[in-house]
Amino acid sequence: MAEAETETGQAPETEETLFExxxxxxxxxxxxxxLFASAEPVTIKELAGRMPHGSDPAEAMVHLRERYEGxxxxxxxxxxxxxxxxxxxxxxxxxxxxxxxxKLSRAAIETLAIISYHQPVTRAEIEEIRGVxxxxxxxxxxIEMEWIRFGRRRMTPGRPVTFVxxxxxxxxxxxxxxxxxxxxxxxxxAGLLDNRPPPGQGAPDSEEDxxxxxxxxxxxxx
Amino acid sequence: MAEAETETGQAPETEETLFExxxxxxxxxxxxxxLFASAEPVTIKELAGRMPHGSDPAEAMVHLRERYEGxxxxxxxxxxxxxxxxxxxxxxxxxxxxxxxxKLSRAAIETLAIISYHQPVTRAEIEEIRGVxxxxxxxxxxIEMEWIRFGRRRMTPGRPVTFVxxxxxxxxxxxxxxxxxxxxxxxxxAGLLDNRPPPGQGAPDSEEDxxxxxxxxxxxxx
Amino acid sequence: MNDAEFTEDTVTNVSDRLAAEALIVDVxxxxxxxxxxxxxxxxxxxxxRQISVLALAEQYLAFIEKARDLxxxxxxxxxxxxxxxxxxxxxxxxxxxxxxxxxxxEELAAHLAFQLERLQAMRDHAAKLMARDQLGRDxxxxxxxxxxxxxxxxxxxxxxxxxxxxxxxIRTKDEFRPYTMDRDAIFTMEEALSRLRPLIGFxxxxxxxxxxxxEGWENDPARRRSxxxxxxxxxxxxxxxxxxxxxxxxxxxxxxxxxxQDG
Numbered sequence: 001m002a003e004a005e006t007e008t009g010q011a012p013e014t015e016e017t018l019f020e021x022x023x024x025x026x027x028x029x030x031x032x033x034x035l036f037a038s039a040e041p042v043t044i045k046e047l048a049g050r051m052p053h054g055s056d057p058a059e060a061m062v063h064l065r066e067r068y069e070g071x072x073x074x075x076x077x078x079x080x081x082x083x084x085x086x087x088x089x090x091x092x093x094x095x096x097x098x099x100x101x102x103k104l105s106r107a108a109i110e111t112l113a114i115i116s117y118h119q120p121v122t123r124a125e126i127e128e129i130r131g132v133x134x135x136x137x138x139x140x141x142x143i144e145m146e147w148i149r150f151g152r153r154r155m156t157p158g159r160p161v162t163f164v165x166x167x168x169x170x171x172x173x174x175x176x177x178x179x180x181x182x183x184x185x186x187x188x189x190a191g192l193l194d195n196r197p198p199p200g201q202g203a204p205d206s207e208e209d210x211x212x213x214x215x216x217x218x219x220x221x222x
Numbered sequence: 223m224a225e226a227e228t229e230t231g232q233a234p235e236t237e238e239t240l241f242e243x244x245x246x247x248x249x250x251x252x253x254x255x256x257l258f259a260s261a262e263p264v265t266i267k268e269l270a271g272r273m274p275h276g277s278d279p280a281e282a283m284v285h286l287r288e289r290y291e292g293x294x295x296x297x298x299x300x301x302x303x304x305x306x307x308x309x310x311x312x313x314x315x316x317x318x319x320x321x322x323x324x325k326l327s328r329a330a331i332e333t334l335a336i337i338s339y340h341q342p343v344t345r346a347e348i349e350e351i352r353g354v355x356x357x358x359x360x361x362x363x364x365i366e367m368e369w370i371r372f373g374r375r376r377m378t379p380g381r382p383v384t385f386v387x388x389x390x391x392x393x394x395x396x397x398x399x400x401x402x403x404x405x406x407x408x409x410x411x412a413g414l415l416d417n418r419p420p421p422g423q424g425a426p427d428s429e430e431d432x433x434x435x436x437x438x439x440x441x442x443x444x
Numbered sequence: 445m446n447d448a449e450f451t452e453d454t455v456t457n458v459s460d461r462l463a464a465e466a467l468i469v470d471v472x473x474x475x476x477x478x479x480x481x482x483x484x485x486x487x488x489x490x491x492x493r494q495i496s497v498l499a500l501a502e503q504y505l506a507f508i509e510k511a512r513d514l515x516x517x518x519x520x521x522x523x524x525x526x527x528x529x530x531x532x533x534x535x536x537x538x539x540x541x542x543x544x545x546x547x548x549x550e551e552l553a554a555h556l557a558f559q560l561e562r563l564q565a566m567r568d569h570a571a572k573l574m575a576r577d578q579l580g581r582d583x584x585x586x587x588x589x590x591x592x593x594x595x596x597x598x599x600x601x602x603x604x605x606x607x608x609x610x611x612x613x614i615r616t617k618d619e620f621r622p623y624t625m626d627r628d629a630i631f632t633m634e635e636a637l638s639r640l641r642p643l644i645g646f647x648x649x650x651x652x653x654x655x656x657x658x659e660g661w662e663n664d665p666a667r668r669r670s671x672x673x674x675x676x677x678x679x680x681x682x683x684x685x686x687x688x689x690x691x692x693x694x695x696x697x698x699x700x701x702x703x704x705q706d707g
Contacts, residue, residue, distance in 0.1 A: 039319075173604045
């Protein structure tokens with residue numbers, strides 16, 4: 001730094017007092033660097049101890065604080081010490097969100113399918129159709145995804161809640177209404193049903209119609 | 223955010239996108255906050271990944287760098303990343319922060335210099351230049367310090383591994399890239415970075431060319 | 445000096461020399477032969493490109509002699525270098541033999557000078573590198589870092605196809621069986637044969653083969669078609685065996701079979 005060179009050659013004992021304090025702008029730089037590099041907040045006293053003799057870190061701090069006003073980092077007082085901190089409004093930059101998209105589990109997609117084709121449908125009905133019990137987590141997940149919601153209670157003993165699909169569900173799957181979901185006939189035509197009619201159950205055509213009737217019936221029930 | 227107010231009535235075509243990138247001053251604050259928060263250099267790509275969609279961290283960086291010119295901390299480029307570092311002229315204030323680094327042996331320093339100037343360089347080449355074999359410990363130490371790493375294998379018989387310097391090396395020595403090594407141009411001009419085989423061994427011309435190509439490639443790559 | 449022998453040694457010992465790292469002795473802080481040569485070349489106080497390799501060789505050989513007198517154990521590469529330098533010296537002193545193959549003494553000397561110059565350059569630049577401002581010594585990184593908290597959000601998705609397939613799966617679950625060719629409307633020839641064989645004994649009169657169709661296969665068109673075909677094929681088989689006779693009165697007329705009269 002500049003201060004040493006100008007004074008060299010003076011008497012050693014007077015040297016200290018003859019050292020002029022660095023200009024305040026320079027002191028500001030010093031405070032800035034020390035605060036930046038310190039692992040902990042730094043007190044004015046510590047700053048004074050580290051800066052050249054005669055420095056006024058408190059005054060430098062005032063200037064520095066002004067300089068950082070409105071910046072991405074701010075000079076904040078922590079107890080009686082000072083530190084740089086990220087501006088609070090930028091805290092969101094300090095977290096990085098990674099979004100991972102996973103396929104719905106088979107249980108969830110089946111439950112969702114049943115709800116969409118049979119809505120409004122009670123949990124007991126879902127279980128009956130699936131043939132296995134439906135875990136609370138599966139229902140919760142679908143509710144959380146906002147793909148299903150509670151419908152009206154069924155007017156049967158126990159008044160069970162029903163589930164229906166939401167507008168978000170329709171939006172996601174590009175449907176105008178749940179009735180637009182393809183029936184079994186279309187599913188088969190699209191090759192999605194690779195089953196055959198059970199032996200002795202007549203012509204395939206009639207069975208398919210039956211399936212559609214089933215569905216219509218369910219919807220009418222509402 | 224402030225962008226809405228300042229931009230209203232301005233250019234209608236930019237208003238079309240619902241989520242406009244924040245104004246550049248705001249982006250500058252964001253870059254400042256992110257870089258301040260990190261001890262490690264941060265790449266433009268990482269910045270872009272953390273900033274709002276449509277941000278241009280490279281441009282914000284230009285402004286930010288200007289802002290910190292002559293300050294107690296500086297914005298420095300390290301490889302393809304950026305970091306805040308205290309101004310080197312204030313190092314004398316930082317005794318408290320100084321970390322005692324393991325003193326490198328002369329062999330390690332020479333090996334490091336050879337790797338940085340000749341990279342990518344094989345162990346046999348290092349030994350050829352130093353005139354003594356390089357002990358495993360020397361290489362290991364430099365790798366452990368994360369100053370060197372393995373580069374691509376050389377496409378010569380035996381496919382020997384090469385060594386190159388790392389971003390940490392650049393960061394440690396305040397280099398923007400390996401091209402900024404002191405005196406690199408002069409060394410190359412003087413032919414002192416040539417891999418000249420001893421006379422009577424192989425075809426010197428072709429081998430020399432190969433060696434040079436290799437190096438040029440690497441430096442261009444960065 | 446035996447020139448030829450030294451040439452051989454030089455070539456074959458390069459790799460040996462490189463492998464002999466553990467044997468390097470520290471003589472007056474010298475790490476190795478090139479190192480020693482470099483130090484000696486400096487005493488000539490001339491540009492490395494103009495050093496007298498001859499003088500250098502003499503100095504080095506004198507150094508080795510002295511070390512031997514002092515009973516300092518020298519690493520192999522010191523001695524290899526000494527031998528090589530002695531060879532080089534002889535090459536430089538004697539007039540070149542035009543019949544001799546290989547590089548000239550001047551070429552070898554030039555290469556040695558290049559090596560020394562390169563090593564010196566690396567030393568100088570190593571010093572320059574280390575003299576640079578260093579992180580953690582002259583300039584510093586952020587002391588209080590804020591780690592980026594990484595949150596991982598998992599979203600689930602499904603396609604309409606997934607939905608429909610799931611529904612189809614449930615609706616057809618009871619009917620599900622591993623995929624096989626649909627054969628329920630197929631009456632195989634083996635089945636027809638085993639049906640016909642026991643019956644044929646009673647077929648004394650010409651009988652329409654359609655009367656042999658199994659029960660329940662007469663009405664459904666697909667089943668009827670299959671049963672007719674297999675029964676016909678089975679009757680051909682039996683005719684071949686000589687068990688029955690076969691006749692058809694006209695095109696598309698009923699096909700009739702009867703037991704072979706003399707069978």
